[in-house]
Amino acid sequence: MxxxxxxxxxxxxxxxxxxxxxxxxxxxxxxxxxxxxxxxxxxxxxxxxxxxxxxxxxxxxxxxxxxxxxxxxxxxxxxxxxxxxxxxxxxxxxxxxxxxxxxxxxxxxxxxxxxxxxxxxxxxxxxxxxxxxxxxxxxxxxxxxxxxxxxxxxxxxxxxxxxxxxxxxxxxxxxxxxxxxxxxxxxxxxxxxxxxxxxxxxxxxxxxxxxxxxxxxxSASAILARQRLVGAGIRAVNTTPTRRMRHFLYQVSGARFLMGVFMKMHGNRLNIPWIFQYVTAGEFWYGVYNGPRIPKMFTDRGGLSTELSTNIPQTPSIFAIIVHFGDKAITNRAVVSLQSGTRVPDHIIVIDHGDMADSPLNKGYAAGLAEGIRQAAKLGATGHDLILLMNNDATAEHDGIQGVAQWWTQYGGPSVLAGTTWGSVSLVTGRARIVGNEYTKNFFRIPYVHGAFMALEHGLALNMVFPEELFMYWEDVVVSVRAQKQSVRLMRISSPVVHHDDEKTDTSDQKLYYLVRNGAYVLEHELSYVWRLYWYTVNTVRQIYHRYQNSHTHQIIAEALADARAGRLGAIVIPRLDRGIHVVTIGAVIVTHNSEQYITKCVESLRGEGITDIVVVDSASTDTTLQEVNASQVQVIALSENKGFGYAANKGAQHMNTDYVLFINPDAYLETGALQYAQDLFDGGEKIGVVGLALQDDQGISESAGYGYEPTLMQLMRRQRKSSFRPAHVIPRLDRGIHVDWVSGGAMVVKKAIFDQLGGFDEQFFLYWEDVDFCRRVRQAGYSVWVHPQARAIHIRGASQADTALKTRIYDMSADRYYKKHYSTSIWLLQRILRKIYRIARPEAR
The missing domain is CATH 3.90.550.10 (Spore Coat Polysaccharide Biosynthesis Protein SpsA; Chain A)
Structure with missing residues (x-):
């Protein structure tokens, strides 16, 4: 136990x-x-x-x-x-x-x-x-x-x-x-x-x-007071003369006093991140210089001092990590070169990302390195063992690994990131280049260790945050920049180690896109505030310029810059960038029943997201819903009787000739940019059939009915079925989708071809469970179901139907139908019995 x-x-x-x-x-x-x-x-x-x-x-x-x-x-x-x-x-x-x-x-x-x-x-x-x-x-x-x-x-x-x-x-x-x-x-x-x-x-x-x-x-004042405590509590920081002088000027100029007054007056309501950064950093350093002195133990941002890093092994074990994708013969050549040298690594770890760059196995170069480091830990790597990160198109010299081991014994350590080749990024043009054997740092260049070959201790590798979101290219620049922020030294291994096959050129659209997007994103997010502002301006100008050029290359560059500005990272499918190939279209179907109070706002939010193909299917409303809809100038299908959500949604989808269909409740509306996040998931290379939007109320609390997993029997006993499947919470700021079993029909995007292939929603479900049933059939057909936390829709809960007792009866009938359709008779009977018991024990849930 x-x-x-x-x-x-x-x-x-x-x-x-x-x-x-x-x-x-x-x-x-x-x-x-x-x-x-x-x-x-x-x-x-x-x-x-x-x-x-x-x-x-x-x-x-x-x-x-x-x-x-x-x-x-x-x-x-x-x-x-x-x-x-x-x-x-x-x-x-x-x-x-x-x-x-x-x-x-x-x-x-x-x-x-x-x-x-x-x-x-x-x-x-x-x-x-x-x-x-x-x-x-x-x-x-x-x-x-x-x-x-x-x-x-x-x-x-x-x-x-x-x-x-x-x-x-x-x-x-x-x-x-x-x-x-x-x-x-x-x-x-x-x-x-x-x-x-x-x-x-x-x-x-x-x-x-x-x-x-x-x-x-x-409060703002409380946060600033705590920053002073944090500054006083740190054991030691890199208090250089330049930093001391800068802090002294910050105080004597009156800037600290003025910023403090400003924060007390406006800090709890204004949203100005650069001021937040400026004033909190100032209070932190005030605490450092004016707080009680505490014995020195470690330096800036957690970098370890020699006091905590003694007894470094003189002959560490060596773990070589190679990320494979593409031609297996090239990767095999790299492995053979490691195995045939005078010093063979103790372990050679190859992370298989498939034979194609767009393979489902390929999660990106940085993700492959991170996985390799985790595998090294499982193989027994300790904090001071040496990790070698090598490209699959590089080959080790005969005495290369032996030279690395000897160099590391003399110059290496827990705060060293080394490589065989230097690179630099110009802060004026943003271009990255190899600079030869030596490098002199100056104000207008960022030094980095080229990713063809990197050496670092396993303890440092475990604590490095690899930029997996970049997928490929520029990850070596980010790793080097982040390492320097943690007081890690960049060093060049002088002895010849590897030969990198950089003569072969990759002129694909994917490479161009990743180089431009990742470069723009890194320069805008990894540098100091002044340079971030500079690169924000430069990339804005570049985006405007390339957007209005007609060539295929300019289209890709414009899309890459736009994605960098919006923070849309990860893998991409490049045909989406060629506007001349196909423009993805999306239409919306809204099923209404006595929804006069909400339908107009719903339609307006769809139009605000660029949707022009909107079909409203009215299920025999008795209020003024039809008049509101007609005033919105959308296509209307007025049914003479209410045959349920599935029936009405299918009728609306029949009038759609778009690539995707958004099904959305009339009492919901889209947040800005929601559909772009959903589209990015569809474009991500996965075999995705359905993407759900994250439903939230107007307080920002996510609805547990928005998505979930196949229910257990105990969860089925409750009327609010979806709240039983997944806990409600404030949706975290994730930039990636979540793989789920089902999403709510209240805000889901479906590939029209898959919807037609499966015959749409099962019309035997009058209300509830038709979305869970449809998603189950999507998964059975070999497609996946996802939800994106950033693709948000605001839902006014239960606005379309307020009769709780009626909802309970409909829910129970739909649950019976779902279990009878997809499970054995014994399971179906058992869940009915359990739910009946629950209804008797909890009459308020009826």
């Missing part, structure tokens, strides 16, 4: 624990084979937390420890000392777990028993506290969590993302270590601990589906 202790340090947080945090914990489902215990460490609160509630714990009796007030580090350490479990989950006293969040962590540790594996949950603001623009900036790219930087990533840097408010790891890895108790205030105590764990080979995996709400409202 595995065990997990949930350690919650708290100071004056008893009310939050009783009202929000612990009830959310009690609602969590515990996987079979796990015992869970709660350990509350009260750090000398004025009103200490005491477990005197009458809660029924589904796990072991909690342990409550009352300490003298000594700081958050000492409170966490008390929890570590009291824990005897296999896994410790550190949780903040203002963090409210959403449904399934704890289960995600426990399942992760089931699947990753290695002691070096840990998991990070995702935190968003609790919408009930109405986050200000400043708070949103803090969470998404600012000084708070910066989860946007690891969206879609499979591992993250423990020295930058080890957040003590929602992280789990093995007790065996902690050992005798603990949080440094020199940190008495918030700030850096968890990141410093994560830095020391990273030296042990700790691998931190973000669990994007493990969601929690942060219930802690901050």
């Amino acid at each position: 595995k065990t997990c202790d949930i350690v919650i340090p708290t100071y004056n947080g008893a009310q939050r624990l009783r009202q929000y945090v612990i009830p959310a914990l009690l609602a969590q489902q515990i996987p079979d084979g796990w015992h869970v215990r709660l350990i509350v460490c009260d750090d000398g609160s004025e009103n200490p937390y005491r477990d005197n509630e009458t809660w029924s714990y589904p796990w072991q009796v909690p342990k409550v420890m009352t300490l003298t007030h000594s700081g958050i580090s000492k409170a966490r350490n008390a929890g570590i000392t009291a824990s005897t479990a296999d896994v410790i989950l550190f949780l903040g006293d203002d963090i409210i777990l959403r449904e399934g969040a704890l289960q995600e962590h426990l399942v992760f540790h089931d699947q990753n028993p290695d002691a070096h594996q840990g998991a990070l949950g995702c935190i968003v603001w609790d919408p009930r506290i109405t986050p200000t623009p400043f708070m949103e900036w803090m969470m998404h790219g600012g000084q708070q969590n910066d989860y946007d930087a690891i969206l879609g990533a499979s591992v993250c840097d423990a020295s930058h993302f080890f957040y003590g408010s929602f992280v789990s790891l093995k007790r065996a890895l902690i050992g005798a270590d603990s949080f440094s108790e020199e940190f008495t205030q918030y700030g850096w105590e968890d990141l410093e601990f994560g830095s020391r764990l990273a030296v042990k080979g700790f691998v931190l995996t973000p669990l994007h589906a493990s969601l929690a709400l942060h219930r802690h409202a901050y």
Whole structure:
């Protein structure tokens, strides 16, 4: 039986624990084979937390420890000392777990028993506290969590993302270590601990589906005050004379005073990210220079000092990683060159991404490297083992790997990223180029290690956030830039190592698109504010210029620049860029029944997204819906009787000659850009048949009825079927789609050819379950169903039909039909019995 202790340090947080945090914990489902215990460490609160509630714990009796007030580090350490479990989950006293969040962590540790594996949950603001623009900036790219930087990533840097408010790891890895108790205030105590764990080979995996709400409202003044504490709490930073002089001028010029007054007056309502960045950085450095001095341990952004990096092995094991796609003969040549040298790598890992660049296996070069690093960890790589990242079209010299090992023994280390070839990016033109054997850094160039061959320690590789979103090209520039921000040195390996077959030229449209898009995106997002502003202007001018050129090449460049500006990254299907081949068309079908209050806004939102083919099918409305629709000048099909949603939707689809059909409820409307995100999913190379839009109410809370997975029998007992399948939560800012089993017919986009092939919706379903049935048939036909969290539609819940009792009866009939159609008779009968029992036991659900 595995065990997990949930350690919650708290100071004056008893009310939050009783009202929000612990009830959310009690609602969590515990996987079979796990015992869970709660350990509350009260750090000398004025009103200490005491477990005197009458809660029924589904796990072991909690342990409550009352300490003298000594700081958050000492409170966490008390929890570590009291824990005897296999896994410790550190949780903040203002963090409210959403449904399934704890289960995600426990399942992760089931699947990753290695002691070096840990998991990070995702935190968003609790919408009930109405986050200000400043708070949103803090969470998404600012000084708070910066989860946007690891969206879609499979591992993250423990020295930058080890957040003590929602992280789990093995007790065996902690050992005798603990949080440094020199940190008495918030700030850096968890990141410093994560830095020391990273030296042990700790691998931190973000669990994007493990969601929690942060219930802690901050005013602008409170955030700035906390930044001063963070600055004072950091053990040491790279306080160069230039930085000291800049900070001195910031204070004596009165800029700090004026910015502080401005933030107190307007900081809670204005949304000006560059001011947020400026003033929070200023308060941080104020804390650094004016706060209490703390002994030096590590440098800027979590870079490790030699004090934490001793005993480096003189002859490390070598793990070579090659990402294969394209010609297998070329990759085999690279592998043979590694195997035939005087020093053969201890392990050669080849990540197979298929024989074509658009293969479903191909997740991109950076994603392949990240996967290779994870495989190295499974093969026993430790923090100081050497990782070699090599292109599949490169070949190692006979003595190349031996030369790398000798060079690394003399010059390498935990804060070194080395390669055989330098590159540079001009800050004036944005062009990347190889610069030969030597490189002199100046203000107008960004140095980088060319991606044909890179060498770094496994511990550093695990903590690097590889830009998987770029798919291919420019990832070596991003890795180098991010490494330098973490005080990692870029170095050139002087001995000849590899020969790169750069004579073969790839002039494909894909290469042109990726080079332009990724270059524009990187230059606008990875540099300082001044250069970001410069490149924003340059790329805007370029986009306008290329948009109005007629050649095929100019079309691709214009599309690439537009996607870079919009942040549409990942893999693409290049024919979509050629406007002369085919223009994708989409039409909309709206089924109405007494929807006079909402239909006009729905139609207007569709037109705002560029949809001109709109068919409204009215199911015998008795109000003024038809008059409202006729005034909107759309195609109208007026039915003499209400035969259900499926029947009406099929009638509307018969009048569509577009590539895609959007089915949308009349009481829903699209957010700007929603259809572009959906279209990007269809264009992503997957065999996708249906894309659902993320349904939200006007408060930004997602509807659990928007998408989900095949239900269990217990979930079927409830009338609100879809809310049983998936927990409601604030949709995180993901830039990728989610693979699901079904999406709601209230806002779904379907390929018209697939819709016709399957005969549309099953008209035997009057209302409810026709969407789940259709998606099931789509999957059975070999296609997939997706939802994109950024493709949002606002839904006014239940506006089309307010009769709860009638909805319950229709729901039950549709559920019976679905189970009778797709499951055995025994399952169908069992779910009917269970639902009847539920209706009797819960009359309010009828």
